[in-house]
Amino acid sequence: MSPIKIDHDCARAGALALVPLVCKVTEISEETPDVKAFRVSTLEGKRPFESQPGQTAMLSVIPSGECMFCISAQGDDYLEFTVKRVGYVTEQLHALSVGATVGLRGPYGNAFPYDELKGKDVLFVGGGIGLAPLRALLTYLLDHRADYGRIDLVYSGSTPDDLIFLHDIKNVWSQVPDVHTHVSIYRPCEGWEGEVCYTAPFLKDLKLPQENRAVVLCGGPSLFRTCKEMLLGLGFAAEDIITTLEMKMKCGIGKCGRCNVGSRYICLDGPVFTLSELADLPGSEH
Ligand code: FES
Structure with missing residues (x-):
């Protein structure tokens, strides 16, 4: 790829x-x-x-x-x-x-590379409010369904109260051909009949092949770190894993100096990067 x-x-x-x-x-x-x-x-x-x-x-x-x-x-x-x-x-x-x-x-800021993803399978991995930025790309791909391959969404939260867009996940997105949604919570909860599992092992259990598949990842620091390590361990290439650092932005216009990662301004150069690009930035913890 x-x-x-x-x-x-x-x-x-x-x-x-x-x-x-x-x-x-x-x-x-x-x-x-x-x-x-x-x-x-x-x-x-x-x-x-x-x-x-x-x-x-x-x-x-x-x-x-x-x-x-x-x-x-x-x-x-x-x-x-x-x-x-x-x-x-x-x-x-x-x-x-x-x-x-x-x-x-x-x-x-820049955008997710939706043209570059044409013809590929796409795996979305999100946690809690981290699904909000992914949603814009996911719905774009669904609106242009014929241009993209299989779509998977792996989405988790501590409890059901941490899960957003549940209506869309259950009643809209999962009804689209070749779109597969996988939702879990971390803490057992009365009334929850779905998976109880952390996101990284959940990802591993899916056994999705890496060939021709890009990943779009967004979540809190713990989810980000564990899923990044799991994805890389499973054989996904860092250059095929995309994320957004929008949480680091403040003024949005290159003035406040709050968004530097190494030499880059997230607001002017990002917020969308691949993991391989982030790894090249000095001072990046990603
Ligand atoms: S968000 Fe202020 S300089 Fe980037």
Whole structure:
């Protein structure tokens, strides 16, 4: 399989939006007790801007502050952000109602290499809120189903309350031909009839061949490390494993210096990298 090429120049080459667009929240859905999905449109009811799977945007709650989020979905007239309540700004966001005014600037960063994945099998590996950035690529592949091979999703969380998009996984994605979803939790839980297993051994049990298969991996540090080691141990090449470092971004425009990994700015060169690219960056813990 030829190495996957990722475009790292698009953000540096493009004009970066600095001034937030005034937008409104048009729909809110509760994914889990601490995760909500927000659909955002312009005041005229249009999609704020076009984005590609993997890109991010800065969403602001006026006047509380702003945070960077991946764009987890987009429609003709909205962008969607799936947000876990983890701090002050996300708490303020969770307190909003439909119709609330928010600020939005972006899109930022590069995209998952969806053209490079054409003709390949694709294995998605995610944990908890880590499925949010993967969702944009997964739904793109499903919308262009004939261009891609077998798709597998291996997704886990500590308990069922950590699993987002369960409705889509069960009722939409797994119904598409040659799409296979594998969901587990780590802690036994009353009422859960599925797998109870950590993600890395779950991956191993699937015995998926590596030939012509790319992996897209996103999750917390422990899941990331254990799954990376498992995938490499199973024979997947680091150049065929793609991830996103969007959690490292803050300003999105190369100004705050919070996103450096070695010599790279994640906001301008990423957030999407292959593991082999990350391994070449001095100071990268990935
Ligand atoms: S996020 Fe601020 S410099 Fe990259």
